[in-house]
Amino acid sequence: MFSHLAAVTVSLAVVTAAPAGAAPRLVPAADREVVFTADGTTTYGTLHVPAHRAGHRLRAALVLPGSGPTDRDGNQPGALPNTLAQVAGVLGGDRVATLRFDKYGTGRTGLGAYRDHPEALDYPAFVRQARAAYEVLRDQPETDPHALMVLGHSEGAMTALLLGGTVHPRPIGVALLQPQAIRLLDLVALQLHAQTAEAVRQGQFTPERQWVIDAAIDAAVTALRAHRPVGTTDLPPAVAQLFTAFQGPSGRFVDSDDAVYPPSAAAALRPGTGVLLTCGTNDTQVPCATTDALTSALRRAHVGGPGRVRLSGVDHLLHDADHPDTPAPAVLDALHRFAGSE
Template structure:
């Protein structure tokens, strides 16, 4: 499979078209104990739905108490599954969020994107995955919102939409289409996509992690960004390390389309008093609180709940006194106590 986006933590997925009904399969599953301070709550029902010839797989969480709302949960970049995990990368970010919401009576839907979990590549192949773009990702999320509305009776204009990392950009794009009545932007992509990648890749070079290729990566990076923004392609002679990091032909359409959207501009278009939860953390090494600040300012006209965490990593795991490191990416750490309190309080206010 292509070198899919892994740098920000999560991914995207095609979803359902509800014409003529949706194929659903129901299998109640016992929920795993993640070792989280957020306890398992509610019951997952396995659901399948079709879009563009692909069958997508997800989990519809039903609370144990009468439902007070419904939420669509969207992951970040790369082949991240419905729970917020990738192969070799444990986080359970969305699974734990579903637990917290269910405890407050909020039903939720999460699903495996293209390239993730039971959905796999769907109708795409390693040779055609470059045809998958950010616009399709938003289309599929909109279809997922329709499925959630059908199953819960909560209209798409009234559901909650929660996006983690790259998923926050998808969330804002859905809001721009009139989908969602409340939003959570969790450790969000806070600026144009290629601007953030430039910051992240430059940091890799400056830290010595790219070794002797660092100078070549710094030199080629502006050329790659300019090409993606002007033509939607990457130069054929781009340094191979940049291709390995994701700036390659397979990702070009997705990156070009995603980069056209500026999160603060989308945030400014939200209606006055829209209920929004925005988070950042001092120990998030992928998105800093300073980078989130312009997005926070753009949300000043909304009913904003801003949570500045101190000990959570990008995946909203608890680090306590530990620094963020590759270990907390691979291992499943307990959920952030700060996030647990924040999501519980926000969900309680939505009930």
């Protein structure tokens, strides 16, 4: 009896086996929800797996959002540019799997463990959350742990830079899209000075008033870094409110974020790591000039290309005048150069 069953089993195996030389089964593209824990907070994300041959391990990229309440898709309340979802789609077209997630204070994740004390949330907590996400991406059955990348937009680019020099295994590529490339408060001061100059151009302030406001902005930055009370008397109401928040509920985060000087972090990248750094000529939040020191630091770190790419007419959300709702062609070209194809 047993020999008869064995014969049947062998016969079935012969019948159902794939013909020699048959192409492997193609697995269609799919998104799936990924849930992981970081510092006691349940974090929710989306893993996009492009179409691939069954059993084939894919290159994969962690996609990190910018500052503020920016969720996994790159959206904020009342602003839905879908920046990160679109970037993930571009990478998927190059057969790169992606993981993007709702960071603290956004989407399904919310404040998590910081719900009852949001003032304790600092920038290193966001970096640890991103590191946990990288490890989740590394361990997915479809991804190649030796072909991982990290891509970040704005503040997320600074986080990507920090991860690039500290995670294991080290990523083969790091993409810094319109990155926060100088200290946070220096960037804020630069933005505020530009806004004040524009207000003078429009006749809202006199040049004399501009001088007073600019001096007050610089004094506020100095006070914040010295952990002294900020004087807001000479600041416009909106700017005064901003600095009041910086020394109030957001103080811990601002102080810890401002402590990071991105060019210094570049030295930890592995030589030869493929790095893309983009800056848009119409980006008022991160002007190209702010990326000069980081670009030089990356060169000294002996990383690979594509290097810095200036995006003509492109704004902070990766759009240009002809493409107000989707990444500009120059952005698509830069991403394709970074990701390549198999």
